[in-house]
Amino acid sequence: MRVDPMEGVTALPVAEPRPWGRLRAGGLPVIPLGIITTFVLIAILAPLISPADPEEQSLRNRFRPPVWDERGSWQHPLGTDRLGRDMLSRIFYGSRVSLTAGVVTVLLASAFGAAVGLVAGYYGGRVDAVLMRLTDATMSFPVILLALILAVTVGPSFANVVVAIAVILWARYARVIRGQVLTLMELDFIAQARIAGAGAWRVISRHLLPNTLNTLVVLVTLQIGYVIIVEASLSFLGAGIPPPTPAWGSMIAEGREFVTSAWWVSFFPGLAILLVVLAFNLLGDWLRDTLDPKLRQL
């Protein structure tokens, strides 16, 4: 009688589950992904779906309340601001600023920070010491102050905001990635690669970088929300994206004086920020728990 060796075995144990496989297993966070997708679509389709031109002024229509107020109308679903501009359209267009600022800044910062972290961790010794002192010095610099200085010296612009935040933010990535590289360097596969004759570039790009990607993904997602808040704070202080371009932070600032009589001008842009940042934070939390549960401190 022949016995099938596989009989009764339904699944073979997997030695090392692939991290991205776990992504599907955990059940996707539908709400955060839904919010992010919606806002990305809004940003892309802003010219098509906006009820009005976001910069078109109409002084006769100043401070129109939202549609559910008895004085409101469907012409301006979320009301108008002090120059009679349509709030909904401005919020739609404002999502472009916030999302681009968030994503571009974080990508710049993470690319540079990860490079520094990889190099510092790989070479160690004096290179590591110098790079880490630089990282510490950068981390102690308050982001908003630097951005404010840049705004005054070079003038407020989108590029300045991105540069000012990225110039500080990279340090976070450098720190975390270096820490991971230090642990990886102790492992056998790195030593084997080096014995096999792999050079610095190959070890870094082929062995170290792929093993820090999970951390990078988590950190990037969590930081996008933070950057959106910082960008909005800068626009609020007048050091961000200059008017008349609609940015959520400056919209809140513009409505600040009229908050008693026309609360909606400050309220809705703030709500938009809250929703987007909340979505990115929730997604980041979920990614961390799924991909890299050890990274609780991020």
Added chain:
Amino acid sequence: MIRFVLSRVLQSLVALAILSVVVFILARATGDPLHLILPMSASEEDYAYARRYLGLDRPYVEQYFSFVGKAVTGDFGTSLRARRPVSELIRERLPNSLRLALFAMCVSLSFAFPLGVLAAVKKGTWIDRTAQVIAVLGQSLPTFWVAIVLVEFVAGRLQWLPAGGISGFASYILPGFTLGWFVVAGMMRLLRSGMLEVLDSEYVKLARVKGVVERRVVWLHALKNALIPVVTFAGIYFAILVTTAIVVETVFAWPGLGRLAYEGISSRDFPVIQAVVLTTAAIVAVVNLGVDLLYAVIDPRIRHAR
């Protein structure tokens, strides 16, 4: 230990030195500061005279060292707008900012501690979930928006608390909570994850087996070790507080350093900006230094590392 302290002090000094160079370069990158100081009608001779008088004709390296030399003794020049010594302005504003930061820190601690510990002990219950919601909301709410909403509702419509300025303890409540709220989230999460880890450890299990009362296990044995990551991050939290203060002080018309920075920036008052940036960075550096030293005392592994 002495070697550790010395190397840490040196590190802070190097960080401040790098910062002072950055500030110096940025202040000069704006173009000629004389355009801001002298009237439109000033002649070439006026410019030449002012340049000599202010020492702007000397080499940059020399200017830098004279700037640092004066800054160390607390001399930051004269404010272009207020026409008063900047050191005087700083001395006026700094205590207000420190008091507000301290109050905010107390607010954060008094929320973060019980919430963090309870969330870990009652993991998975409604307490834990509520704490998580508070944490993620705290990190997602734009501070300045919260400030405006609070000013409008609590101070404006309900008239419960003053909307701005300093007038006794009541005026600390709104800005203090706005400022502290942002930090509660991060601190609480750290404490929760730290507690979860520690509560799962062998020595806590041993303490329980030995029959130590649960309350004592949680609040004494576990909390002491869960505090380490919180202490490490205290410096970063403080830096966040200082930065967020610029926005909060602006909305609440709080006469502190943050508002001084904002005023300085909106009127391109360079001596003021330099002074505020350096003072802030020095405070952050001192706090970080203190935190690191405290850390080394709590966890002996740190001072023997590297």
